[in-house]
Each structure stands twice: as C-alpha cells, then as structure tokens.
Amino acid sequence: MSAKTDPRALAAQALAGVAAGQSLRAAFADTCAKLRDPRDRALLSALLHEGARWWLRFDVALDAMLERPLRERDADIHALLVLGLVQLETMGLSDYAAVAATVEATRSLRKPSFAGLVNALLRRWLREREARNAALDADAATRSAHPRWLVGKLLSDWPEQAESILAANNAPARLWLRVNRRRIARADFVVQLAATGVESRVPDAAPDALILDASRDVITLPGYAQGFFSVQDGAAQQAAMLLDLRGGQRVLDACAAPGGKSAHILETADVALTALDKDARRLPRLHENLGRLGLTADVRAGDAAVPRDWWDGKPYERILLDAPCSATGIIRRQPDVKLHRRADDIPALAATQARLLDALWPLLARGGRLVYATCSVLADENARQIGAFRERHADARAVAVPLAWHAAGTGAQNLTGESGMDGFFYGIVEKHN
Numbered sequence: 001m002s003a004k005t006d007p008r009a010l011a012a013q014a015l016a017g018v019a020a021g022q023s024l025r026a027a028f029a030d031t032c033a034k035l036r037d038p039r040d041r042a043l044l045s046a047l048l049h050e051g052a053r054w055w056l057r058f059d060v061a062l063d064a065m066l067e068r069p070l071r072e073r074d075a076d077i078h079a080l081l082v083l084g085l086v087q088l089e090t091m092g093l094s095d096y097a098a099v100a101a102t103v104e105a106t107r108s109l110r111k112p113s114f115a116g117l118v119n120a121l122l123r124r125w126l127r128e129r130e131a132r133n134a135a136l137d138a139d140a141a142t143r144s145a146h147p148r149w150l151v152g153k154l155l156s157d158w159p160e161q162a163e164s165i166l167a168a169n170n171a172p173a174r175l176w177l178r179v180n181r182r183r184i185a186r187a188d189f190v191v192q193l194a195a196t197g198v199e200s201r202v203p204d205a206a207p208d209a210l211i212l213d214a215s216r217d218v219i220t221l222p223g224y225a226q227g228f229f230s231v232q233d234g235a236a237q238q239a240a241m242l243l244d245l246r247g248g249q250r251v252l253d254a255c256a257a258p259g260g261k262s263a264h265i266l267e268t269a270d271v272a273l274t275a276l277d278k279d280a281r282r283l284p285r286l287h288e289n290l291g292r293l294g295l296t297a298d299v300r301a302g303d304a305a306v307p308r309d310w311w312d313g314k315p316y317e318r319i320l321l322d323a324p325c326s327a328t329g330i331i332r333r334q335p336d337v338k339l340h341r342r343a344d345d346i347p348a349l350a351a352t353q354a355r356l357l358d359a360l361w362p363l364l365a366r367g368g369r370l371v372y373a374t375c376s377v378l379a380d381e382n383a384r385q386i387g388a389f390r391e392r393h394a395d396a397r398a399v400a401v402p403l404a405w406h407a408a409g410t411g412a413q414n415l416t417g418e419s420g421m422d423g424f425f426y427g428i429v430e431k432h433n
C-alpha cells in the first residue's frame with residue numbers, strides 16, 4: 001500500500017497536521033477525498049477523530065517511552081505511534097492486527113526505517129500497559145486527555161459536574177436533526193425515515209427535533225434535497241423558541257453563518273431576517289442552506305461590532321447573538337478544540353463577546369429582546385458575561401430562560417451530554433426604560 005491508499009498512513013499525516021494547528025474538519029475533508037472505499041473512509045474517520053480525542057493522553061505516554069523525541073520532519077511517525085496506542089486502547093482492535101497494520105503503515109509512509117521502532121514501542125506498551133495506564137489515570141488531565149488549564153476551569157466553574165463533562169467530551173454524540181416544519185410535519189418525517197429503515201426518536205426537549213444513531217451520511221436520507229430537515233443539535237434548536245418570535249418582526253441574527261439558527265428562525269415565523277456574518281467566505285454555505293430549505297433572508301457580510309458599516313438605522317425587535325466562543329461545549333463533536341484552544345483565548349473571547357453585546361444593544365428596539373448564546377460551558381463567556389453586561393446597561397432587564405437547565409446567573413446552561421445535547425448557554429435581556 002502507498003500512503004495514498006493506506007487509511008492509517010493518511011490518518012497519521014492528517015493527525016500530525018491537526019497537532020500542528022490544522023482544523024480537524026479541514027484535515028479530514030482533504031484526506032477523505034483521497035480514499036474511494038467507504039470502509040477505508042470510515043476507518044480514516046474513526047482513527048482521526050479518536051486520535052485527536054485522545055492525543056493529550058497518548059502523546060504524554062509516548063514522551064515517557066521514547067528515549068528522545070522524534071524530529072519535526074517525522075511528526076507523521078509520532079502521530080502514527082499515537083494512533084497505534086489509540087487502536088490498542090480505545091478502538092477495541094485486536095492487539096496483533098493493530099500492531100501489524102501500524103508497522104505496515106511506516107512502509108506506506110515510505111519510512112520503513114521506523115518499522116522496528118514502531119514495532120518495539122507498541123509491543124513494549126502491550127507488556128507494560130497496565131502500569132502505564134494507571135499512571136496516566138492518576139492525573140485528571142491525562143486521564144481525560146484535556147489540557148490542564150481547561151480541567152482547572154471546569155473544576156472551578158462546575159466542581160460537581162466537572163468529571164461528567166470531561167467524560168461526555170470523550171463520548172460519541174448522537175445525530176440530531178431539525179425537521180423543517182414548513183415542508184413536512186415531524187410525525188410524517190418519522191414515518192418516511194422508518195420506511196427506508198432509519199429509526200428515529202422524538203425527544204421532549206425540542207419541538208422540531210429528531211434523534212438518530214450517530215454517523216450517517218445525511219445526504220442519503222429521504223427528503224434532504226427537498227429541504228425536509230437540517231442537522232442541528234437539540235441545544236442549538238432552543239434559540240428560535242427563546243426569541244419569542246411574532247410575525248412581521250425585524251430580526252437580526254448577528255453571527256449567522258452557516259445559518260443553522262437563521263433557518264430555524266425563518267421556519268418558525270414570518271419575520272424579516274437580517275443574517276449577518278463577518279466572514280464572507282462562510283456566506284455561500286448560508287445561502288446554500290437557506291436555498292435548500294426554501295427560506296429567504298437579507299444576507300450581509302459585516303462586522304457586528306461596527307453597525308455603521310451595514311445597519312440601515314431601523315431598530316430590530318429581536319436580536320440573536322450566537323457569539324464566537326471557546327466551543328468548549330462541543331468538544332465531543334470537535335475534539336481538536338482540546339488541542340487548539342489556549343487558556344489566554346478565554347479572556348480574549350470574553351472581550352470580543354462584550355464588544356459585540358455593547359455594539360448591538362443600541363440596535364434593539366424599546367421592549368425588544370436580545371438572546372445571547374454560546375456553545376461554551378465556561379462562566380467567563382456565559383453567566384459572568386451577561387452579569388457584566390447588565391451592570392453596564394441600566395436599561396437591560398434579564399428575563400428568565402424557560403429551560404430546565406442549570407441556572408447560570410440569570411441565564412441557563414446545559415452541560416455537555418445532558419439530555420443528549422451539546423454544552424450550551426442562553427441568556428435573555430430585554431430593553432426597558
């Protein structure tokens with residue numbers, strides 16, 4: 001096999017890129033395109049996601065076993081070794097098959113001189129795995145494969161739930177769909193899915209939601225092209241309801257791309273929606289999504305913190321600020337967040353969120369409502385953010401968030417995995433004299 005067709009070799013190259021800062025999504029998309037066989041693609045996906053998920057455990061394990069670190073140009077071999085350990089410890093492959101295929105991948109990578117090292121190291125791991133796993137388990141950071149700063153933040157923000165958040169971050173997420181009620185009733189779509197052999201569950205938590213077993217190619221489900229449904233976690237599906245929409249309202253979705261919540265807003269009520277995003281490269285996806293679902297919005301590229309560049313001066317009755325955040329609530333879907341996020345990103349993100357809130361507040365009509373959302377579980381971005389905002393704005397009145405989630409200041413917080421949903425925060429403020 002060559003690196004071009006060996007899923008392990010491709011996964012090692014891609015994982016080395018992710019460890020060096022590339023996004024997992026981009027690395028997976030680039031690499032997956034090189035494989036034809038769906039089984040190879042599935043293996044590549046499993047290796048790459050598990051590799052990213054458990055990197056911070058097995059990278060430490062390797063450092064303890066290697067006499068000296070591999071050179072930078074052999075980062076693919078380092079990643080291959082991490083993948084070897086991941087196959088042995090988390091993917092349930094047989095020891096013999098995992099070692100043999102990993103050794104073989106050194107040849108696919110055209111680095112056969114490493115075959116001996118890879119073989120010796122993985123075999124040594126098998127002899128010493130119990131003691132080595134016990135040492136890794138003794139420390140919360142290596143036990144859960146999370147950066148130490150994040151373990152510390154979770155322990156301080158959610159002392160009683162930190163362990164379960166760490167565990168949920170490493171567990172697979174179910175696939176949530178949002179049924180487009182303008183195109184089909186949820187109950188009818190359940191029947192259509194069942195007719196094609198796809199079982200779905202109707203959760204209490206969200207009126208348009210369905211839950212499927214994970215890992216399906218949604219494009220192959222019935223009604224995709226007709227816009228019957230979108231992929232969206234149940235927690236994100238609360239935004240439209242919390243906006244308390246009425247027909248005819250002017251609504252701003254200030255950080256809209258790729259348009260998941262914009263689409264839900266438009267499926268829910270006949271409103272005039274401005275869908276804004278700073279990143280113009282993300283807008284074609286937003287257009288594509290709205291088009292497939294049969295929805296229309298005034299889509300604009302612009303910085304929500306600088307309204308004079310894009311605002312027509314007419315107040316909005318509703319504003320959704322789905323703010324850029326640490327994404328610490330969606331680590332189970334994007335495990336590379338554990339590798340890429342740094343402790344000092346959090347104050348920088350919190351400052352951006354505060355700037356966005358302050359810039360958008362004057363655009364809200366009297367009596368209007370602003371819903372603030374993040375897919376973060378950190379208080380600095382959530383409860384403290386809304387608390388500080390209310391202190392800066394005497395005309396901001398907090399409204400209780402009608403969700404059976406954890407109270408977080410005046411907002412509500414779902415912790416990762418609770419009710420099967422992502423970690424998510426909502427705060428609601430209304431403008432009064």
Ligand SMILES: C[S@@+](CC[C@H](N)C(=O)[O-])C[C@H]1O[C@@H](n2cnc3c(N)ncnc32)[C@H](O)[C@@H]1O
Nearest residue numbers: 255256257258259260261277278279303304322
């Ligand atoms: C959490 S994502 C939004 C997801 C989207 N609401 C959805 O449901 O599909 C955050 C978005 O904020 C955008 N963004 C970041 N800073 C912004 C700013 N200053 N003004 C407008 N958009 C911004 C990013 O480009 C990104 O698309």
